[in-house]
Amino acid sequence: MDAHAPYLDKVVKSGRHPLLARVIRDADLPHAADSAERGFELGLERLLDGWEANLPVRP
Numbered sequence: 001m002d003a004h005a006p007y008l009d010k011v012v013k014s015g016r017h018p019l020l021a022r023v024i025r026d027a028d029l030p031h032a033a034d035s036a037e038r039g040f041e042l043g044l045e046r047l048l049d050g051w052e053a054n055l056p057v058r059p
Helices: 002-014 018-031 035-053
Strands: none
Touching: 002 018
């Protein structure tokens, strides 16, 4: 995969293929150095959003 990195970087930077660019960026996330921190933050955010959605509406 490293052999294709320069080409894929060029494709992402071109902006012509946004869906492919997103797939490439998303594929890097699980392998990022801060993936555990990101996972915790995402999980906490979803949990808090769920609680907020179920709170009574204030007048």
